[in-house]
Amino acid sequence: MTEAKQPKRKVIKTAAAMGKYMADYYYELDNAAKTGERKIAWCTSVGPAEILRTMGFVVYFPETHAAMLGSTRMSTDLIPHATALGYSPEVCSYMTADIGAYLQKQTPLTKTFKGIEGIPKPDVLVYNTNQCRDVQDWFGFYAREFNAPILGISGNVTVNASTDAIVTGVALQMQDLIAPLEEISGNAFDMDKLKEVVGLSRQCSDTWKQVLEAASATPSPLTFFDGCTLMGPAVVGRGTPEAVKLYKQLLAELEERVAQKDGAIENERFRLYWDGMPVWGRLSAHSKLFASLDTNVLASTYCSSWIFSALDAEDPFNSMAKAYTDLFIVRSEDYKEAYIKEKLEMYQVDGIIYHDAKTCPNNSNCRYGMSNRIQEKTGIPSLVIDGDLNDLRCVSDEQTKTNVEAFIEQLEESK
């Protein structure tokens, strides 16, 4: 009988420090929830976290919690509880898994971090619809449940260029958050503090960008699957000096590996780009699958979503508005196509995998013919995998495996 090859993947040493940072972060939140010493704000992952941090809130990100529900494979059993409440199984499975978990009083935090009994109750919920409308509905559910105030920014979508009119509109919405947040937090807004936080956020973003770009080396010291877990502090800790320090440490490790030509997988023969969300419940399985085929999925649009190069400490509101509008997910199809083509060249990839996530149209970029267009223009072959970020009922492991193996066979034949 033919045996599948056992892949060898390299361990990233800084991951342990990242894990400790995430643990400390959740214990800080839990302490705030239990003691009431600090106010808690819930925030969307690409929402105005810098403002909330400036106002003294401890910031909780439900999307990170939802990703944990996915990666621990709890989500698929929890989604039906939200469906029974009227949330379609075809809307964001981050949201439905998270609401299902709340309804069932379950959280992966309890299993992962001893002593944490549940998610922290919000004093305020602040969203930004720049990524999708679902976050507003998601936060709206909890606002009703906890009888907590909800504030938000209505971001733009399908933006070709972040014009002054767009940036000014978003910046004004951000400024409008200040007065209610002062009231909820009991703290006065401090412009100097915001400048400091935005500056740290920019540093975090710049270093994270350098980390991701280290994958352009051959062989690449990093995989997309590593990136999905290593990005934790960039999501929950941007605006803090600790996150900056961690990414500098990670960057140093990767630069050393690049110098030593120490690849993330042994014998890197093929380099792929991943577009779309990860399948959180199959992160490890997919990492092993590609490694067993001597293939490194080394870059993605997803992990780059926490790069905010427009942030400028000297002009915090306008620069935050621009940074949160410049994001890939907010942009027009033409922009996205040009962006991906640039990345294909930068990372010298042999092929592209598009993950068509059933419940996340906003992160599935193959739905308007882009995969065909880019393939025709660049000659770089592509493969579309049907799946989902959190709902494993939408995932066929066998079909994914056959598709990926056949794609690599195709690349082998054309080399």
Place this chain on the structure above:
Amino acid sequence: MANERIFAGVDVGSSRTKTVLMDASKQVIGHDVRHSGTVFSQTAEDGLKVALDMAKRPRSAIAKTVSTGYGRHNVTFSNATKTEIACHAKGSYYFFPKEIAIIDIGGQDNKIIKLDPLGGRRGFKMNRKCAAGTGAFLEEMSLRLNIPLEEMDAHAAQSEDMVKLGSYCTVFSGTEVLENIRNGEPVAAIIKGLFFSVIKRVLEMDSLSDNVVMTGGVVAHNPHLAEMAAEIIGKPVLVPKLPQFTGAIGAALYAMDTH
């Protein structure tokens, strides 16, 4: 001749397991098809024995075996594996060595594979995680209509009329079939409508090139499907000999190439 080395290709599909033996001149000298069942390794063994009997060769004559299909890793006597995409491409190009677009309709999945004039793969698409347009869809409908699967083709071929079925989903199509029965539509016209629906589902997967090849068990047992497909796309459809065995033939050819 009895000492000549031969090559085996085994395609363990979701529904049927196909075995092919080829001699060095690339002639099929033995073949077998059977239900894949639940113990793939035993099914493959049983299929190999029958194919060897047909070829009148001893097992020791097999120089190399390549397995393919969903159960490719379960074939205990296999020396290597290839995906069914690669094997259908290889098998189809063997019969039609030119630029082709292959439509393979299997028990639980469909594929469209595009080859360049030299047989290199330009790309491929598999059906989404859905049974619409696959053999499983026709099996389900044969149960609903209480018409044996092997008789469906004759019904479709003889019917002048065709009922239009609009649903995207097997379950909803079943409901539509019941509605048509209730309305007194002839069964043959319903079956023709089901065939049309299968082809439409497959054709929406990808664009096609000039030379279209159809393979797979569904086409092997329902040749009218290929005729209807030709009518819909407006060009002839090529069907290889032993269309159900195209993947297994491709596997045997890979065995020969890599020996």
